[in-house]
Amino acid sequence: MGSYAGYLVETFVTLLAVCGLAFVVLYGARKLGVGRPRGPxxxxxxxxxxxxxxxxxxxxxxxxxxxxxxxxxxxxxxxxxxxxxxxxxxxxxxxxxxxxxxxxxxxxxxxxxxx
The missing domain is CATH 3.30.67 (Viral Envelope Glycoprotein; domain 2)
Incomplete structure (x- = not known):
């Protein structure tokens, strides 16, 4: 039962890390103006x-x-x-x-x- 709990904790921590990374990338892209219309x-x-x-x-x-x-x-x-x-x-x-x-x-x- 101990290894099962370890897998759950590892999965949860990995999920939080991926969500955090996605937030940082999207926030940075927004600040840089990626996707905003440019030109004539x-x-x-x-x-x-x-x-x-x-x-x-x-x-x-x-x-x-x-x-x-x-x-x-x-x-x-x-x-x-x-x-x-x-x-x-x-x-x-x-x-x-x-x-x-x-x-x-x-x-x-x-x-x-x-x-």
Missing amino acids: VELVGQLPLDARRQIYLVKVGTQVIIVGSSEAGFTKLGEMSAAEVAALPENPSSSGTPFSEVFARVLGGSGKGGS
């Missing part, structure tokens, strides 16, 4: 259409790319300049502009829509 890519906005489909506005440098997401993957819907996006109302439904009109402006305004 920024998510400007998103619109969930249903549980598996969304539209994203992704700013890359001075361009904003409109991307559709579904279970089939990502599709580029269009692009426009960041200045054009800044000119759009922050919340189209509260300003009286329907989403379909804003979306049509986004796709039709750049002339670069499609895949």
